[in-house]
Amino acid sequence: MSLLRVNDLKTYFDTDAGLVKAVDGVSFSVEQGETLGIVGESGCGKSVLSLSVMGLLSEPSGFVAGGDILFEDTDLLRLSESSMCSVRGNRISMIFQEPMTSLNPVMTVGEQIMEPLIVHRGMTQRAAFGETVEMLKRVRIAEPAQRMREYPHQLSGGMRQRVMIAMGLVCSPSLLIADEPTTALDVTVQAQILRLMNELKSVTGSSIIFITHDLGVIAQMAERVMVMYAGRAVENRDVGPLFKEPLHPYTRGLLRSIPLFCEKQDRLSTIPGVVPSPLKKIDGCKFHSRCGYAFDRCRSEEPPLFRLGAPGKNASVRCWLHENGKRDFTEGRR
């Protein structure tokens, strides 16, 4: 049984300019102890997806229009707000991108980390304090008792992100959603945080959904990857095969536009054009206008997710090229 199973989730936003289908029929699952990476460019719906799972959409403009989210066999979408509150921050927690804006500036760091323990675990102030000190030690914050009395602005970016992680993990959730947790950090600090997350995961056995636009981070962190484009999942693969042999033309384009580390290139390969506006209705495959492989069918009919390989394997790609099984890219154009 999967820890989290999302089926055909549709999250829409009702805006003045029209209906924005930010997430449009996405399905995936996360197993116990697994790290699922979700990757895509800005506006692909990856953050909205995580907010939908947490039940944190900005209502009334954002709403779930269809699908279900099964967490340990409970449909989160059908829970009342008060029962959702006992899940959020307790069994599923989230780390946001910007540690400065997502910490409360008028509460001390200690109060913020202790809060979920007091609310969800019914701990006393004193017990929660002790637990928090332990947690801060685990995320390697020196002098934890002293730091707990400080306010977020007194900490550096890396420290704040450690506090966020401590807050997310203090109730030992079964699922941690990390939305671009290291994007605002410097590389040497990012390396520390990523290593820390992996260590804590191996201790607690939590599952992680790791959302990022950085393919390097995905390669180092995730076991399985879902690539999103314009509100849709376009490729679901294990991390090894995905980086070795990306199948969707978008994934291929993304991987090839990273300035490579091995050889000096004269020009970078690019994906032509820009991500289409979410308000625009696109016939056929959402990627066809930027795709070098597009043919007539791509323009008129949207491909479904084609399953690849053995039935048990969770590999799929949304592209007509792979309709009859995996297609080899070694011959052919570009």
Next chain:
Amino acid sequence: MTNDAYIQVEALTKYFPVRKGFFKRVVGQVKAVDGVSFSMRRGETLGIVGESGCGKSTIGRTMIHLLEPTSGSVRFGGQDVGEMLRTDAKSLRRRMQIIFQDPYGSLNPRLTVKEIVGEGVKFHGLARGKKALDSYVADVLVEAGLLPEHRHRYPHEFSGGQRQRICIARAIAVRPEVIVCDEPVSALDVSIQSQVLNTLKDLQERERLTYLFITHDLSVVKFISDRVVIMYLGKMMEIAPTAAIFDNPLHPYAKALLSSIPMPDPTRKTEQVLLEGDIPSPINPPSGCRFHTRCPQAMERCSQSEPPMTDAGEGHGVACFLYGP
């Protein structure tokens, strides 16, 4: 380093005063850039990398005297830039341009693209008359990878990548010789980033531009630069041709920085030289070598005196006692 270098930066220093209290008394100095020297050849790209607060943006701005340096000098084509600013600011500003990181904040939302790009063109008298200006701007937009009809639109109608192209068009419109690129692609998505980088490279080859390219993204710097400077807390740690930095980094900080980059290859788990702690404050930088507090190879003398920049051969310079005097 010879005297006939195209751009010669000598002991460039920029301190920002820290003021406190009701009377705004100066209580300290942020040593953003502290004695940085390098030279640039015409048509080359010098990459400046480092983490936040290392002073890389300040170098770019003081080099073209958008910020006046506290001390030190910049010579451009044999002339002192500070001197040029006093005697012939107009031509200096035409010859040296800058592209900023944030394509949202650096364009005036009330001006059309034509007004934004054409302002410098008019000021420097590069096109006379309405018609000439109009076609001049249209040509520049095409050069920067936009369409001529974009000139009647406003910045908010464009995507991030296109806005950055407007910034590029504004910079190249006055036919500069040097462009300081301050994190020009950091705010862009990967697929857009590669398009903009290619455009910058095309322009450089066609116009023989010299770029000072400031970024925190090491993979970008590897692609675009001929030589690289690695900065830490206002000091230069290492300078070398790009290949040498990436194949054979010498300074312990350079090694740590390079090993921290997550590789886009799951079979190669990065072997990290993990640095502990955060970057110290530039108001109160550590004594001696500024990196010694986090350096895995620090020795006793590192905290006492500051290592000078030592030549390690083939244009490779490093400021570390492990390699020198």
